[in-house]
Amino acid sequence: MNENLLIQLSAINLFLPLIGFIILIFFGKRISRSHLVEISTIFLGLLASIVVVHQKLSYYEIKDLVYEFQWIDFGKVPFLGKLGINLGIQVDNVSAIMMLTVYIVSFVVHLFSIKYMEGDPRYSRYFAYLGLFTFSMLGIVLTHNFLMMYIFWELVGLSSYLLIGFWFEKQSAADAAKKAFIVNRIGDIGFFLGILILFAHYHTFTFSEIFSQISQGNLPFNSGSVLTLVGILIFCGAIGKSAQFPLHVWLPDAMEGPTPVSALIHAATMVAAGVYLVARIFVMLTSDALLFIASIGAITAFISATIAITQTDIKRILAYSTVSQLGYMIMSLGVGAYFFAFLHLITHAFFKAGLFLGSGSVIHAMHHEQDIRFMGGLRKKLPITYYTFIIFTLAISGIPLTSGFLSKDGILGGTLAFAQLTGYWFFPVIGFFVAMLTAFYMFRLVILTFHGEPRDYQKFEHAHESPTTMLIPLISLALLSIFIFFSPNPLNIETGWFYKWIQTPHTIVPKEMAFPFMIQSEISSAHKIIHSKVYTEIVHHAHSTAMIISLIMAGLGILLALIIYQWRIISADKLALKLSLLYKFSLNKWYFDELYSKTFVAFTIGLSKVLAWFDLKIIDGIVNGVAGVTRWFSASSGLFDNKVIDGAVNLTASFTGFFGLIFRKLQTGKVQTYLVMVLTGIIILFFIIKSI
């Protein structure tokens, strides 16, 4: 397959879900089995993206395939010269694999939704929104410039708003949708500013052009600190979308949407966008920006993991685990472990989608009960859900033989190597601690949900295994969570195809602004492989150390969960009493919502009230004053009209009428009268002529 065909196929892939969306949004109500429309487009896209990935990786291993066209030509702009905006798509290894992942997750979510959403009054619209969501995410993945990235970024925000608030009759769902949208906007302001700074200096939105300018030493506004600033500003967008501290508050609330939507948001379509964005701009991040990013990631991972421990809503636990794992990815990008961040993005997409669909299956079986305190013993009732759920849990906990182990280990190894090279030991310590917490809360979830005795017999009795269309997605995602899809060696990713094709790009910022180990070494300049030999060795060494420590930590976490919840050697309630302060702190999510509502929200509302007062009194006063003057003027003008103008008109009319009345009498119809008049006329004429 030649390059053009490949690009065209990718472009078709981009627009396939949009076609489904358009058909369903306009004709959805008239199509009886409306889900088939959207599912068939997604399935076609899935097949096509498999082809694209295969062809791309087999024949264009290193080459980036780009198609671009000029969208707007401003011509010659004063002071700037020629100016235009190019749009286009870029298919490189990263975007091709990401596209496939989006399609896989989207497809299983569609499949799962058929039965889960059955009987919903807005069934077809639900699938339409799913299509829009998929389309927007694919746009982010395939774009080759910041402008399109931003447009699709906002489209993702919009479609998440529509889906989180899908059951908008519920006040909480409507609120959650608004929260997600507004919190995302805050991050997007930074993203937009970053893009504008870049455009103001380079007059282009295209990634490759900006990057090549930077690598030639042309920094934005000739200042390294502006480059750092741009990196952090663009990262702000990722903070919002990928729910990083301090904007992570929207993601747990987003659980108000239907569960398959949560799977889509958490796995491949929305929160992944932030990580993907950072990966895209990775090469232009300075060491300061990277440190900032890594710190945000580490803080996020820690905070959300501690919150997840005490939550009781099955979806909220998973939501906080997502935030925590995203923190991992961001931290990993910050410490330069680009490859492992991307790997974790992909593996996490599969097992987190699986976890959410599994929880959807549980919720479906329990008739929309989400509180794990009322579950228990479901292992017997939902065997397939249980076994797949176990696989996902092992994967997220980083147990060998799963995909999660490969990526998580790599991230931990990356932080360890980073600490050895730069001395920031904060990152690996947080990383390992969060690994333990992850294992703990995930096993707590599994044990409370599936093991032990049922705590709500009535619901337990009615529980039943989900239908086949809901189980197939679970089984396929469980398969994808096994190591073999990423590497033949379960302990070492470096032998796998993934490692071969996703290569960490070298940094392009000036040498004095980058971490030394990220700068391209002279030896391997032909390829993108960058790391100096020393760094490779340190990473390799750190990797083995990290593997051992992380296994111990994960084992510790699992053991703790088993002791407390399975064997009940230590009572959870007593523990909560003893550590009541910490327990409450965690249960209330570090009081972030309260803090925000007391500060930012209260401030905004206060400001709005002041502005409303201003509006009501001052602006409305002016408007009302103007209105009063106008009314007075109109009234007087109306008076003039009524009396003077109409009076004149009426006077003319009555004058004419009066004379009409008089002269009417002359027209008698009698010949003799007329003759008298003729005679009179003649006599008058006679006298007139005579007088002349």
Added chain:
Amino acid sequence: MSVGLYHFITLSAILFSMGIFAVLTRKNAIQVLMGIELILNSANINFVAFARYGNFGYNGQIVALFVIILAAAEAAIALAIVLNIYKHFNTVNVDEIDRLKE
């Protein structure tokens, strides 16, 4: 005192006035026609008188002859019209005949 032009003209004026009076005041259409005959004849007297006392040759007499012929024709046609009007309106009172169409 010999009879001169002024006598004729005076006679003609008296005749004309009586004709006009008849035309304007009579209600009966026949009487109105008779008034018209008087007017025509007063004109005839004028013509003949001016022909006799002026230097116009016989032109006046000839015009008077024409007027007599015209008056005869007029009388015939007018009487026919009056007959038709009588058939139509069942009256010859000109006061009541004030409609141009039915």
